[in-house]
Amino acid sequence: MCESKNIYLPNLATIEAIVDETPDVRTLRLVFQDEAVRENFTFRAGQFAEYSSFGFGESTFCIASAPTRKGYIECCFRSVGRVTESLRRLEVGDTVGVRGPYGNSFPIEQFYGKSLVFIAGGIALPPLRTVIWNCLDLRDKFKDITIVYGARSEADLVYKHELKEWQERGDVRLVKCVDPGGAGPDFDGKVGFVPTVLEEAAPSAENTIALVCGPPIMIKFTLPVLERLGFSDDNIYTTLENRMKCGVGKCGRCNVGNVYVCKDGPVFTAREVKAMSQEF
């Protein structure tokens, strides 16, 4: 048989648990079937993987669980097309393929001793959730932790059970919000768009790192707010989510200029993103 490694060959994993976050967003907890892979699989917060549903193909999602939690990985995805729809039809006990981890990551060690502000919009909480749990598991290494999270409507907020946990644990400031018109009668968060709510919450920029994930339009409006709050472009991190296929710098799909998001990203500082100043 072949001696050379097939970089497109996924590891097999079993779906161990399923959580429906919203009507179209689902979290899968995956356990690798091969014992050696299970033991040796490591990743860093911010990295992504290619998940396959056999018969349909592959989709790119970040690894949404924290690297500090061993034995399984989680992904959280919105059903939007062929592969994601088919992944959503799978059940506990079914097999999916996983190749990765790919890409760079958030340099968490460099954040030790600082305050953190997480800003996420809609389905973009998963890429930050991995960092949030990673940092909460090392809570004493950080000063204040603020999470600003918003979605179009109350029903679109993902990880509702964890939002509650963060709200109640006392060592995290959680500001959750929904777009105007999206709140139900009992909503206990704020009504407004993420950038506006962030500006009101006004976290201090002093010795603080901001991590932003969301649709391009949200990021576009959030960066000036952070600037007004006093954050420098080097202290703002974000992820780019260009369409990917190979994940390993071959298929030519994910580039922004000469940056390959799958290899050089997906994590970038605001300074790096601004330097690209090109289509993304």
Added chain:
Amino acid sequence: MQIITEQNLRNLIDLLVKEAKLVVGPKLSGSVVLYEPLTAGTELTLDALPRRSSKELFFPVCEDILSYKREGGGMKVTDVDRSKFPETVLIGAPPCDAGSPSILDAVMSWDYKDEFYLERRKKSTIVGIACTKGDDACFCQAVGLAPDAENGSDLFLTPLKDGSYACNAVTEKGQALVAAHKNLFAEGAGAEPVPFVDQAVQKLDLVKIKKWLEEHFEDPLWERIADICVGCGACAFICPACHCFDINDEGSTDDGVRRKHWDACGFAKFTNHASGHNPRDVQNKRYRNRIMHKFKYYDDKFGKTLCTGCGRCIRACPVGIDIAEILETINGKAE
């Protein structure tokens, strides 16, 4: 110098086929010349540039990268046995085709290695041939190759006026091919080479062009020249250097194959996000990416230009977009 007569070149093909090698060369296929497997030396046709490039010998239009099958309660995934890829000789490729694998090696082998491509490369010998068939779409000289450029060839043939070929074994693979068939080659001075066709395109300053591209990501030129592109992808599919691909499953959820197949950055959905956001939402941005990738990004990353000047995209474009003309325009504008 080593000389091979035309008859012995055809005999060489016969011998290689007998040795169970896959021999691929220009062959008349219906009304067009294409690179196809040769079953006999008589099939080799050297009087026209093949319509499609020889890239697909290393990077097939479509290839299996794994198969899967439901077994018991689980799934079994089987790798493709790349040790079965055949020993291959590509014969009769002009420099614009012979030179492309040596350009693509860079992207296929940095960091993660694409063993499908690399295994085929390892098992192949390229017999290039100096080009005397150029037409007015050719511009290999303008991008640093030439009708007699040996880059990428293991053995290089130069057509001589008496119908024979001067041979230069460029690499060890080329030397091995000659050594294994010594009696077909003769030592001699050889006749005069057949002259090359003059290329109409002026020599381009690729460094200058790259600098202009760096500074003119936004430029009216893109709208002017690329708005008419219909995004058919013909230019990419016919190009010896384009390497974009997609990955998809074919089969049922119980049994099937995963395949890698060509794609093109000119297609409207190429970069479309699931959210509906598309970074390259209009055609001129997609065409700009094509030029940028070939003459700036690839060079930034790998120090190479992703174009061999074969002119195929010029001949194939249904709306007459002429890459050489665009490069000349940029060359003229650049300081």
